[in-house]
Amino acid sequence: MSGGFKKQQAIYEQIADTICERILQGTLEEDGKISSIRETAITMEVNPNTVQRAYEWLQQQEIIYTKRGRGYFVNSGAMEKVKQTKKEQLINEVLPDFFKSLQLLQITPEEVLTKYQKFLKGKTS
Amino acid sequence: MSGGFKKQQAIYEQIADTICERILQGTLEEDGKISSIRETAITMEVNPNTVQRAYEWLQQQEIIYTKRGRGYFVNSGAMEKVKQTKKEQLINEVLPDFFKSLQLLQITPEEVLTKYQKFLKGKTS
Amino acid sequence: MSGGFKKQQAIYEQIADTICERILQGTLEEDGKISSIRETAITMEVNPNTVQRAYEWLQQQEIIYTKRGRGYFVNSGAMEKVKQTKKEQLINEVLPDFFKSLQLLQITPEEVLTKYQKFLKGKTS
Amino acid sequence: MSGGFKKQQAIYEQIADTICERILQGTLEEDGKISSIRETAITMEVNPNTVQRAYEWLQQQEIIYTKRGRGYFVNSGAMEKVKQTKKEQLINEVLPDFFKSLQLLQITPEEVLTKYQKFLKGKTS
DNA sequence: GTGGTCTAGACCACC
DNA sequence: GTGGTCTAGACCACA
Numbered sequence: 381m382s383g384g385f386k387k388q389q390a391i392y393e394q395i396a397d398t399i400c401e402r403i404l405q406g407t408l409e410e411d412g413k414i415s416s417i418r419e420t421a422i423t424m425e426v427n428p429n430t431v432q433r434a435y436e437w438l439q440q441q442e443i444i445y446t447k448r449g450r451g452y453f454v455n456s457g458a459m460e461k462v463k464q465t466k467k468e469q470l471i472n473e474v475l476p477d478f479f480k481s482l483q484l485l486q487i488t489p490e491e492v493l494t495k496y497q498k499f500l501k502g503k504t505s
Numbered sequence: 506m507s508g509g510f511k512k513q514q515a516i517y518e519q520i521a522d523t524i525c526e527r528i529l530q531g532t533l534e535e536d537g538k539i540s541s542i543r544e545t546a547i548t549m550e551v552n553p554n555t556v557q558r559a560y561e562w563l564q565q566q567e568i569i570y571t572k573r574g575r576g577y578f579v580n581s582g583a584m585e586k587v588k589q590t591k592k593e594q595l596i597n598e599v600l601p602d603f604f605k606s607l608q609l610l611q612i613t614p615e616e617v618l619t620k621y622q623k624f625l626k627g628k629t630s
Numbered sequence: 631m632s633g634g635f636k637k638q639q640a641i642y643e644q645i646a647d648t649i650c651e652r653i654l655q656g657t658l659e660e661d662g663k664i665s666s667i668r669e670t671a672i673t674m675e676v677n678p679n680t681v682q683r684a685y686e687w688l689q690q691q692e693i694i695y696t697k698r699g700r701g702y703f704v705n706s707g708a709m710e711k712v713k714q715t716k717k718e719q720l721i722n723e724v725l726p727d728f729f730k731s732l733q734l735l736q737i738t739p740e741e742v743l744t745k746y747q748k749f750l751k752g753k754t755s
Numbered sequence: 756m757s758g759g760f761k762k763q764q765a766i767y768e769q770i771a772d773t774i775c776e777r778i779l780q781g782t783l784e785e786d787g788k789i790s791s792i793r794e795t796a797i798t799m800e801v802n803p804n805t806v807q808r809a810y811e812w813l814q815q816q817e818i819i820y821t822k823r824g825r826g827y828f829v830n831s832g833a834m835e836k837v838k839q840t841k842k843e844q845l846i847n848e849v850l851p852d853f854f855k856s857l858q859l860l861q862i863t864p865e866e867v868l869t870k871y872q873k874f875l876k877g878k879t880s
Numbered sequence: 881g882t883g884g885t886c887t888a889g890a891c892c893a894c895c
Numbered sequence: 896g897t898g899g900t901c902t903a904g905a906c907c908a909c910a
Contacts, residue, residue: 385516401609404609404610463610463611466606466609467610467612470606471620474603474606475624476624478603479620479621481591481595481599484526484591485588485592487592492600493614493618495596495600495604496614499601499604500604500608503608515884515885515886516885516886517885517886541896541897541898542897542898543897551887552886552887552889553887553889554886554887554888555885555886557898557899557900558885558886561899571898571899572897573895573897573898573899574893574895574896574897575894575895575896575898576896576898577897635769636763636764636769640900640901641760641901642900644760651859654860655859666881667882667883668882675759676901677901678903678904679902679903680900680902682883682884682885683900685883686884696883697882697883698884698908698910699881699883699910700881700882700909701882701883702883713859713860713861716856716859716860717860720862724856725874726874728849729870729871729875731841731845731849733875734776734779735779735838735841735842735845736838739868742850745850745854746854749850749851749854750858753858
């Protein structure tokens with residue numbers, strides 16, 4: 381039983397995503413230290429092993445690096461790297477679905493553009 | 506343990522969504538019969554009760570209706586109803602996230618528009 | 631076998647009705663908590679799922695609302711809502727049968743009125 | 756499990772009720788023959804034993820009588836008898852509930868009277 | 881503790 | 896065959 385349904389995104393991926401977002405936002409600066417595995421585990425109410433896995437993954441992606449005994453740090457160039465990765469992901473995975481929806485729901489790009497300009501104003505004001 | 510992370514969408518909601526998509530695509534015509542609870546349960550490898558719940562929800566939304574002993578049928582006007590609902594959902598829930606990403610990744614609307622035109626051509630050709 | 635006879639009202643509907651009556655009587659106050667699914671299941675000697683279904687139905691009717699992990703609560707305006715619904719039901723379903731009986735049994739409205747005034751006195755005294 | 760909920764009225768009682776209604780309506784005349792147990796069983800899609808039980812009960816109430824080998828017949832005075840019985844039942848069982856509802860729903864007797872006059876007109880026209 | 885969801889399997893009424 | 900209801904018991908997320 382329980383057929384071909386969308387599974388929940390793995391928790392370690394969600395943690396990695398959170399880190400990436402903070403790098404993009406500038407909350408985490410390049411070469412800056414990120415919170416320890418133990419800290420993050422407590423803050424996010426998650427098992428330290430899960431955080432460990434997230435950090436490992438980020439390290440493999442060359443987004444962060446580790447100094448033994450000192451902790452994890454944001455790689456120089458991480459922001460650009462993340463931006464590229466996320467951009468590709470958005471273009472290859474998100475956009476097609478998004479476009480498909482626009483088409484099915486008969487929403488014009490103009491309509492969306494208007495919304496976007498309103499969105500930008502809302503953020504500025 | 507396991508903090509404030511995204512929950513998996515309920516299976517019965519995913520089933521309901523599938524039906525809605527098929528209505529939008531025209532795969533399910535108005536006043537046409539949709540597959541029985543038991544059939545769907547088997548093809549989707551899910552418990553009949555779960556399908557029942559999905560159909561019940563769709564019925565409450567006035568998207569489908571039931572004839573006892575005969576089955577479930579697509580309501581007339583269902584397509585318009587679904588289109589409206591999904592449109593609102595996209596505008597209120599999907600777009601803000603999408604716009605936030607565009608901003609973070611510094612992608613211009615023009616870039617997206619170009620992709621969309623390519624997408625449309627790809628479908629046409 | 632067993633022809634076109636009256637079906638038993640579904641248990642979950644009877645539970646919902648009980649809740650509605652208590653709201654009308656003022657036993658359940660607006661914004662007040664109602665007994666939990668499990669509690670009700672035990673006191674009414676019914677499966678929790680059946681109570682769940684009753685509560686879900688009441689929620690869809692906007693008579694009660696839920697706070698996750700805290701319980702179900704009576705909606706503000708529930709009493710008025712219930713009163714309206716029950717009034718319509720009485721007028722459309724109960725009255726015609728009642729009138730038909732009066733006619734068949736040749737009971738005059740005056741006779742009933744007298745009984746009603748006695749009934750009111752009985753309650754007052 | 757399954758607590759103190761209203762049970763379905765016994766089928767034999769529903770059959771007896773049907774007979775009574777027909778007597779009241781004049782469909783079944785006094786001293787007239789009523790359809791045989793076997794006939795009724797087929798028409799009502801019910802087991803003959805159930806019909807037998809209904810007829811027995813009506814006989815005990817002195818509403819019908821039996822002539823061996825000929826069938827069941829409506830008793831003279833049956834209409835008056837039924838009328839009395841039903842009247843008492845309506846006054847003792849139905850009216851109190853009905854009055855309770857009127858009170859809870861704050862419906863005035865005048866309102867009901869108006870409805871009744873409309874009901875009578877609807878039947879006459 | 882709460883509600884929310886799911887599974888497994890049962891019985892009923894309708895067609 | 897269909898849908899409609901109910902039971903029994905399980906697991907999850909939230910507080």
